[in-house]
Amino acid sequence: xxxxxxxxxxxxxxxxxxxxxxxxxxxxxxxxxxxxxxxxxxxxxxxxxxxxxxxxxxxxxxxxxxxxxxxxxxxxxxxxxxxxxxxxxxxxxxxxxxxxxxxxxxxxxxxxxxxxx
Amino acid sequence: xxxxxxxxxxxxxxxxxxxxxxxxxxxxxxxxxxxxxxxxxxxxxxxxxxxxxxxxxxxxxxxxxxxxxxxxxxxxxxxxxxxxxxxxxxxxxxxxxxxxxxxxxxxxxxxxxxxxxxxxxxxxxxxxxxxxxxxxxxxxxxxxxxxxxxxxxxxxxxxxxxxxxxxxxxxxxxxxxxxxxxxxxxxxxxxxxxxxxxxxxxxxxxxxxxxxxxxxxxxxxxxxxxxxxxxxxxxxxxxxxxxxxxxxxxxxxxxxxxxxxxxxxxxxxxxxxxxxxxxxxxxxxxxxxxxxxxxxxxxxxxxxxxxxxxxxxxxxxxxxxxxxxxxxxxxxxxxxxxxxxxxxxxxxxxxxxxxxxxxxxxxxxxxxxxxxxxxxxxxxxxxxxxxxxxxxxxxxxxxxxxxxxxxxxxxxxxxxxxxxxxxxxxxxxxxxxxxxxxxxxxxxxxxxxxxxxxxxxxxxxxxxxxxxxxxxxxxxxxxxxxxxxxxxxxxxxxxxxxxxxxxxxxxxxxxxxxxxxxxxxxxxxxxxxxxxxxxxxxxxxxxxxxxxxxxxxxxxxxxxxxxxxxxxxxxxxxxxxxxxxxxxxxxxxxxxxxxxxxxxxxxxxxxxxxxxxxxxxxxxxxxxxxxxxxxxxxxxxxxxxxxxxxxxxxxxxxxxxxxxxxxxxxxxxxxxxxxxxxxxxxxxxxxxxxxxxxxxxxxxxxxxxxxxxxxxxxxxxxxxxxxxxxxxxxxxxxxxxxxxxxxxxxxxxxxxxxxxxxxxxxxxxxxxxxxxxxxxxxxxxxxxxxxxxxxxxxxxxxxxxxxxxxxxxxxxxxxxxxxxxxxxxxxxxxxxxxxxxxxxxxxxxxxxxxx
Numbered sequence: 001x002x003x004x005x006x007x008x009x010x011x012x013x014x015x016x017x018x019x020x021x022x023x024x025x026x027x028x029x030x031x032x033x034x035x036x037x038x039x040x041x042x043x044x045x046x047x048x049x050x051x052x053x054x055x056x057x058x059x060x061x062x063x064x065x066x067x068x069x070x071x072x073x074x075x076x077x078x079x080x081x082x083x084x085x086x087x088x089x090x091x092x093x094x095x096x097x098x099x100x101x102x103x104x105x106x107x108x109x110x111x112x113x114x115x116x117x
Numbered sequence: 118x119x120x121x122x123x124x125x126x127x128x129x130x131x132x133x134x135x136x137x138x139x140x141x142x143x144x145x146x147x148x149x150x151x152x153x154x155x156x157x158x159x160x161x162x163x164x165x166x167x168x169x170x171x172x173x174x175x176x177x178x179x180x181x182x183x184x185x186x187x188x189x190x191x192x193x194x195x196x197x198x199x200x201x202x203x204x205x206x207x208x209x210x211x212x213x214x215x216x217x218x219x220x221x222x223x224x225x226x227x228x229x230x231x232x233x234x235x236x237x238x239x240x241x242x243x244x245x246x247x248x249x250x251x252x253x254x255x256x257x258x259x260x261x262x263x264x265x266x267x268x269x270x271x272x273x274x275x276x277x278x279x280x281x282x283x284x285x286x287x288x289x290x291x292x293x294x295x296x297x298x299x300x301x302x303x304x305x306x307x308x309x310x311x312x313x314x315x316x317x318x319x320x321x322x323x324x325x326x327x328x329x330x331x332x333x334x335x336x337x338x339x340x341x342x343x344x345x346x347x348x349x350x351x352x353x354x355x356x357x358x359x360x361x362x363x364x365x366x367x368x369x370x371x372x373x374x375x376x377x378x379x380x381x382x383x384x385x386x387x388x389x390x391x392x393x394x395x396x397x398x399x400x401x402x403x404x405x406x407x408x409x410x411x412x413x414x415x416x417x418x419x420x421x422x423x424x425x426x427x428x429x430x431x432x433x434x435x436x437x438x439x440x441x442x443x444x445x446x447x448x449x450x451x452x453x454x455x456x457x458x459x460x461x462x463x464x465x466x467x468x469x470x471x472x473x474x475x476x477x478x479x480x481x482x483x484x485x486x487x488x489x490x491x492x493x494x495x496x497x498x499x500x501x502x503x504x505x506x507x508x509x510x511x512x513x514x515x516x517x518x519x520x521x522x523x524x525x526x527x528x529x530x531x532x533x534x535x536x537x538x539x540x541x542x543x544x545x546x547x548x549x550x551x552x553x554x555x556x557x558x559x560x561x562x563x564x565x566x567x568x569x570x571x572x573x574x575x576x577x578x579x580x581x582x583x584x585x586x587x588x589x590x591x592x593x594x595x596x597x598x599x600x601x602x603x604x605x606x607x608x609x610x611x612x613x614x615x616x617x618x619x620x621x622x623x624x625x626x627x628x629x630x631x632x633x634x635x636x637x638x639x640x641x642x643x644x645x646x647x648x649x650x651x652x653x654x655x656x657x658x659x660x661x662x663x664x665x666x667x668x669x670x671x672x673x674x675x676x677x678x679x680x681x682x683x684x685x686x687x688x689x690x691x692x693x694x695x696x697x698x699x700x701x702x703x704x705x706x707x708x709x710x711x712x713x714x715x716x717x718x719x720x721x722x723x724x725x726x727x728x729x730x731x732x733x734x735x736x737x738x739x740x741x742x743x744x745x746x747x748x749x750x751x752x753x754x755x756x757x758x759x760x761x762x763x764x765x766x767x768x769x770x771x772x773x774x775x776x777x778x779x780x781x782x783x784x785x786x787x788x789x790x791x792x793x794x795x796x797x798x799x800x801x802x803x804x805x806x807x808x809x810x811x812x813x814x815x816x817x818x819x820x821x822x823x824x825x826x827x828x829x830x831x832x833x834x835x836x837x838x839x840x841x842x843x844x845x846x847x848x849x850x851x852x853x854x855x856x857x858x859x860x861x862x863x864x865x866x867x868x869x870x871x872x873x874x875x876x877x878x879x880x881x882x883x884x885x886x887x888x889x890x891x892x893x894x895x896x897x898x899x900x901x902x903x904x905x906x907x908x909x910x911x912x913x914x915x916x917x918x919x920x921x922x923x924x925x926x927x928x929x930x931x932x933x934x935x936x937x938x939x940x941x942x943x944x945x946x947x948x949x950x951x952x953x954x955x956x957x958x959x960x961x962x963x964x965x966x967x968x
Contacts, residue, residue, distance in 0.1 A: 014925075029931075057672075059933070060933050060934075061668070070630065072627065080670075084631070
């Protein structure tokens with residue numbers, strides 16, 4: 001594990017990269033403990049984090065998906081078979097049965113930090 | 118014969134002839150007879166089952182015999198038997214049996230003659246000589262093709278509809294073609310003198326020679342194997358072959374021998390129920406004469422087949438006065454006639470629009486008070502044909518002048534109006550299919566109603582009906598853009614906007630998606646806006662373009678270096694092998710004559726490229742919607758059959774178009790002779806060598822819906838070939854839909870403009886849209902600005918930063934990627950792999966040495 005900042009007793013935060021390292025409207029893969037996390041920065045500057053695991057293909061690839069919107073909802077599309085996920089909730093918008101894990105994420109002093117799920 | 122039981126026994130129906138009409142009869146009976154009251158035996162003379170004779174000529178330009186086939190799957194079984202290659206020879210009307218050439222005797226309760234017609238060969242001395250052909254069957258076409266390949270020239274005797282079809286065939290085979298017509302104009306039965314004149318000029322403009330008002334007196338064999346034609350006016354013409362296509366005669370020999378009543382000028386006489394003088398015998402199609410009239414078109418034949426099917430099952434249908442309207446594309450020229458084309462109705466008026474320069478002639482025939490449309494002739498532009506034909510006999514809604522210049526409005530098309538005359542489908546039937554069967558595109562309407570499946574001339578009308586119903590699929594790209602890809606391309610090109618953010622802000626809504634972002638990225642790349650990973654563009658790319666490699670099922674990528682024309686030096690081959698070995702990659706030969714290296718993790722890609730680029734290799738764009746490969750054979754350099762240097766041309770073409778971003782991938786092939794070892798006709802762009810240069814084919818496809826490419830131009834010099842391919846590719850880049858291969862694009866152009874290939878000719882050769890100079894310049898800009906996308910990333914620290922497994926642990930491989938070994942190479946683990954099998958985590962840990 002890399003450097004962690006403890007802000008609340010129940011949750012560990014892991015700084016994964018600088019906010020400026022995130023290209024607007026794209027994702028980046030990060031390792032948080034043993035979890036693979038996809039961190040996204042949207043057009044409006046907001047930051048989101050989902051599990052990088054694509055439940056359809058079972059490959060760790062969601063960070064490489066195209067970031068966009070559907071009916072105003074910020075989304076990422078799996079690069080494998082293009083299922084679209086809501087960046088806020090992890091819900092798959094093409095299959096109501098499927099949801100990916102959402103991680104808490106925040107920006108502190110120009111660093112992007114991901115919390116344990 | 119049939120046993121007596123309480124259940125009505127099946128009766129025997131024998132159909133003589135398996136042409137279009139005979140086949141239609143069988144299908145019509147089977148549709149109406151689910152209880153199988155009729156046991157059917159079909160006797161066909163040809164070795165092939167029914168095929169689309171209307172589209173016969175397309176057989177020479179790429180359509181296969183199978184594609185022309187008309188027999189639906191499951192049509193024939195133990196109760197409905199088809200005997201091919203066994204002609205009926207004798208009918209015994211007393212015993213009610215038919216005997217065939219092979220000696221087969223079949224009993225019948227009902228007999229249908231569908232023997233069609235034979236080409237009429239004028240009684241000219243020498244007409245039976247070697248080198249004389251008729252134009253009727255696929256076998257005829259095979260013989261004509263074989264001969265045309267050996268002799269350089271040919272004459273078609275007959276300037277009617279069939280004659281011009283045959284001339285088209287000879288012309289497409291590269292023969293120097295002359296049409297000889299006895300009447301004072303071409304297509305005398307369909308068009309008037311003015312229309313015939315425009316047609317002649319258009320056809321001569323294509324390089325054919327036309328002789329009208331010419332009678333052939335005799336044919337003499339020449340020492341070189343050719344033929345000399347001697348005309349009545351004393352002129353002579355030496356030629357390599359002669360095709361007689363001067364009309365047809367009903368095949369009534371069987372009926373004649375059986376003592377059935379014939380028409381005054383031949384043909385099997387039938388009543389309005391299509392029954393002959395023997396109540397057990399019927400006749401349909403071109404062999405039949407209904408109340409004194411014979412028909413040489415498929416639509417009346419189909420109608421007769423339906424009448425007989427109805428009657429065999431107890432109905433009382435009758436054959437009405439059939440619509441003899443015709444629309445054809447002859448040598449790329451639209452010709453249509455409908456209704457009373459020759460103004461035979463008393464006091465009929467003719468309104469003519471003629472543009473001899475543009476090669477357009479239109480005539481409407483109306484009643485003397487101009488209140489009703491009676492018929493018309495269209496030459497050069499028959500776009501209004503389908504709609505005009507439905508208006509015959511109806512009160513005119515516009516003046517004849519408006520109809521001629523602006524075309525008719527189809528909004529008020531009555532439900533009873535016949536849209537497809539070949540299959541007799543009304544506007545009401547099509548509307549019902551759209552609303553009740555949820556047919557939302559032309560293909561669905563075709564499948565549901567059969568409309569538009571024979572000659573296709575009504576497809577524009579079907580599209581209009583779809584559009585009017587509101588059912589037609591919107592061509593909007595996605596929820597973010599109302600525009601189609603082609604419209605968006607024009608907008609981006611014209612406005613000069615060069616970022617997605619600007620484009621979506623001005624012309625779209627929301628923040629885009631996995632559909633519009635790659636589409637915009639492709640448009641920007643086609644317009645030459647620098648590296649595809651520059652700035653914001655990187656975020657628009659699908660993962661393959663984003664990582665310049667092809668994603669595989671476990672999230673690793675495959676890497677394909679460019680191997681132009683499939684030509685590879687030993688050194689390059691060794692480098693590729695060493696890279697595969699050192700990085701532990703699975704290697705496989707692709708279908709495009711190159712080598713694919715699988716199993717590369719994101720963070721390995723730059724190091725792999727470094728090795729390849731240092732050895733002089735570059736990106737093969739296997740990941741891009743772009744030119745992939747130009748496959749080739751070794752050509753005349755090595756091959757004893759080759760007639761041109763196909764490898765050099767393939768390398769030149771691949772180098773010229775490498776990196777060109779398009780709506781979908783583009784594949785090409787070059788074959789050094791007609792044996793076609795490079796399989797060029799399955800490619801978007803196919804080139805096949807001839808003795809005189811190159812033939813260019815377009816719109817081929819393998820994959821889910823295979824399609825042979827169509828011949829676009831023949832015997833081109835290399836320079837001319839390159840000009841045409843330049844224009845073709847750039848026009849495709851600009852106008853195709855997203856993910857539309859050239860095959861579908863060409864078919865869509867055909868649906869929109871009547872004939873996709875002819876339309877492409879007008880745009881790319883005749884420059885009707887005056888865009889050729891612009892297309893040429895766009896290709897030049899592409900060629901001049903090409904850079905290797907891999908090398909550019911290696912030179913850019915910012916871009917290299919994205920090639921990491923984890924932003925916070927760039928050196929740690931993704932632990933979920935696992936391989937097992939199979940046949941000496943890696944493969945991704947599968948769910949059912951034995952857990953005890955040797956598993957390699959994140960690829961072999963070989964030391965990677967820079968050299």
